[in-house]
Amino acid sequence: MKTLIYDYSIILHVAAGILSLIFGLIAMTTRKKGGKLHNRSGLIFYWSMALIFVTTVLFVILYPTEMKYHFFLTIGIVSFYPTFTGKRLLKMKKKMEPKWFDLIATYTMLISGIVMIAYGIYLQMNQPEAMAILFLVFGPFSAIQAWGDLRIYLGKKEIEKMHWFLGHAGKMIGAYSAAVTAFCVNIVPRYMPEGSPMLAYIIVWVLPGVLFGIVSTYTIKKYRRKFNGQKPSLKSKVALA
DSSP, X not given: OHHHHHHHHHHHHHHHHHHHHHHHHHXXXXXXXXXXXXXXXXXXXXXXXXXXXXXXXXXXXXXTTOHHHHHHHHHHHHHHHHHHXXXXXXXXXXXXXXXXXXXXXXXXXXXXXXXXXXHHHHHHHHSOOHHHHHHHHHHHHHHHHHHHHHHHHTTOSOOOTTHHHHHHHHHHHHHHHHHHHHHHHHTGGGGSOTTOOHHHHHHHHHHHHXXXXXXXXXXHHHHHHHHTTOOOOHHHHHHHO
């Protein structure tokens, strides 16, 4: 029975992963943000990411002692948290009024980040390997992201103009980055040459986050200038040419 549940869960997990990669890209690249295509593809992306998270939790329940599923769970949290909060920001256009479940989600992300850091340090001290380094990479990222959201929710940080749009864009790009990272973690190593150095694996797993981080920064800066009525700089015009 356990194997049967796992097999069906894998099928759902993979199907949801494929859908998230396809429709996440469509939602990001549509010109008309808020249009029918953007909204519908974004909704499919959201529920695909939700299904990925649910099946990841199920994997840990089925195989609680396997470290790879511990890592997949943290990646599941890292990927679904910005998906969830990115969608929630659309509900807070007029006023930043987080609900109790917004706070629970953020505290969960913060705790997950701290646990990842502690787990990474423990593994590095006892059995150094790529997984330990990944925990130490994604742990601080998770904790910093959650802490930044908490400061906004608790009124400790000033909310900028069009915060919901900028926040939604940044978080959804981050969520898509996590989806691509999960794909790389699961698929790419299978096709790498035998005996590849640990550094090669780490680069494959971390590179999507770096690249999409650059995309996210550029996108948010572009829209921030637009909302503030600023014209693109000469440097920006050259980059767009």
